[in-house]
Amino acid sequence: MTTATNWDTFSTALGDIEVIRDRNQLEKLSKDYYHFSPVLQKQLADKVADIVVRPQSEAEVLQVAQVCVERQLPVTLRGAGTGNYGQCIPLAGGVVLDLSRLNQVKWVKPGMACVEAGAKLAAIDKVTRASGWELRMYPSTYRTATIGGFIGGGSGGIGSITYGQLRDRGNLNAVRVVTLEDQPRVLTLRGDDVQKVLHAYGTNGIITELEIPLGPAYAWAEVIVVFDDFMHAARFGQALGEADGLVKKLISIQAWPIPSYFQSLKPYLPTGKHAALLMVAEPSLELFEALVKAWGAEITYRKLAAEAGKGTAIAEFTWNHTTLHARSVDPGFTYLQTLFPYDPELTLVEHMLNQFGDEALMHLEFFRVEGKVIAAALQLVRYTSEARLNEIIRYHEAKGAFIANPHTYILEDGGRKTVDLDQVNFKAEVDPYGLLNPGKMRGWLERFN
């Protein structure tokens, strides 16, 4: 599609809207963190946009949409590019629409904010915290990631131990979406209708603005607790998750030697010990410490919220930042995303720990799924071959663990598994020519079969 396009004419048609055509810049803005996966690395390395367009307002997005539809150009959306599944890689080249300049917080009310899609998560919090509220959940890329990218490709993260996942009813109130019809429009989806574009990789509408529920802004203490035995640490994580009277935001349990990859936390991570990296509300700290004592564990690190600005945020050693740090020491690591069935005894976690040992280092994140505290794992896998990786995945699935495969850029093949007809039908409505992020939605690719 793209070869026939005259990019000079295209740029002219956009008027004052910023375009980027520098080759280095184009390559940079055609990437995310898909290199965490050696499988995706092979598949996506050569995909580059022809042009990057950076609108500053929804009106400009509408104008870009109009120009792209007229020329039938592929349009792939991008925030900060902190995803890991290649969601913003332009498979068919064409236009990368960088929304990072739509970054206004439009209003904040008690428990709710209206923000533009390109607003960074940490920047949103900075505004909302002034009135006592904060984002309910965020990924470990909090400082750089945009809310639009998080909603478009994320699932949950730090905060999910209280509020569940983004897809859970109540965690996204409304979105504004620009269409790629002949006459692009702005649609507002409210309530359950937001599911049509949630975690759709920007394949079925350009999210420009979001109304997001907030949680109360606690003073969060960051704590590290260390354990001699991994399963004891894991069960502590489950118990903390289930302690309804203790307010917490993060329960990350990491098997040795993962803590050895965290240079700047070294003094608090004794050799051979398994670590719990935690965020606990300060009013809960005293009784949290009673829990630690009851479990016979040791607190090695405690940073109060007043010192939050100083040093490293503990959240940046959890979720997929764990993978990032491990890969910076040993690029041979890749990872899995495993949802274990609800089981406070963590029997299957223990089985996998014993089954794969050093080949898949256990890294648990606890969060709520439908009212229950569930262990998910982002195991660090020592990569040998795609065949072996798939074997490990199949083994987990056969035993009843759910794998949200991070080694595919196909929407449905990751976490969802099945085609979401509502999302496909919405794409048919708002992107009839299939221009948005082409090649990512299986349900669209297969709909004429």
Next chain:
Amino acid sequence: MTTATNWDTFSTALGDIEVIRDRNQLEKLSKDYYHFSPVLQKQLADKVADIVVRPQSEAEVLQVAQVCVERQLPVTLRGAGTGNYGQCIPLAGGVVLDLSRLNQVKWVKPGMACVEAGAKLAAIDKVTRASGWELRMYPSTYRTATIGGFIGGGSGGIGSITYGQLRDRGNLNAVRVVTLEDQPRVLTLRGDDVQKVLHAYGTNGIITELEIPLGPAYAWAEVIVVFDDFMHAARFGQALGEADGLVKKLISIQAWPIPSYFQSLKPYLPTGKHAALLMVAEPSLELFEALVKAWGAEITYRKLAAEAGKGTAIAEFTWNHTTLHARSVDPGFTYLQTLFPYDPELTLVEHMLNQFGDEALMHLEFFRVEGKVIAAALQLVRYTSEARLNEIIRYHEAKGAFIANPHTYILEDGGRKTVDLDQVNFKAEVDPYGLLNPGKMRGWLERFN
């Protein structure tokens, strides 16, 4: 013990501390709501204090303690007398120590307040809400009950769907306790040590001050949803409880004809319909309504927080206020307190519904127990005889439902079932003569056996 006491001399020894000796007042201040139970009614009707003492400060409490120890007088503690188990009935006469004038909120910090034992729950909220915080949980007697009485004999209530029960680690930070030793002292119990006096009916120390964790003060909307089928309503309650993205404070599900007993809510409670009485945070209201829609139910009543002062608080038709309203129409009702085992399908609830029908009207309250959403029931039982009541209780227990028996004034025979040695040992330490609320703690009565 009490016959030998000269109450004039006793009063003189107390100096300026208020005492009450008027017979009508004494009778009134020797009661609580034990008359909900025909069993307790028989047992407790004739128990009256010889004198009521009403200190205004901890220093005065210490002085009262000194005088009572010297004279070896029984001392039964009392707040507002809103309990249902006779916890503040002076079985041995003597002194009723009314703590309702120790009612200061000493300080409020983010997520924590320090209050005197006699402070009323609603009065505490009024102070803490000014800085964005509120009590995590309260009983339906919120407007009149004191925090000391709630901690001394309550278990949870409105708010427990988020924070679990009072006994859960994190819901009580510290208490100050005056002893009844030869030289009365003030002790501070912090962290897990608070368990020594929690829900001990004031049998082992006079709680004068408490440090209580707070939750964020949401704007709570009050909502009534009605259903044709009770089990559909019950499962909606479970689903709302498990909806991690929806912030709520109350999920009360009441089988018809219970709603017919609520005069002032009549316009919103259609004949024959089962009702869900709910408190939902306003930021969650839009997506809560999507849930109601998905369940095919109907909202008949919606009151926003701005109107909270107007009309009736919906909470006052839930928990044991349900029983109160039913009994005001038909005094033949008594009630049970049933904790069902964790089961999102509510199989045992359905079984009991079918088993007892109109004899035990189903009234569910949902709350969190160890991280899971549990259905508890305060069934309205049409009382015929104590034998039949016990038969119903035994049937529930045999099927695996836990009964916290509200037809006993003995601490351990209610919800705990077993003797709490920590509490008994603490009594031996701080109340060596067994003067505090005598006759209520089985573990003390039996400790020399």
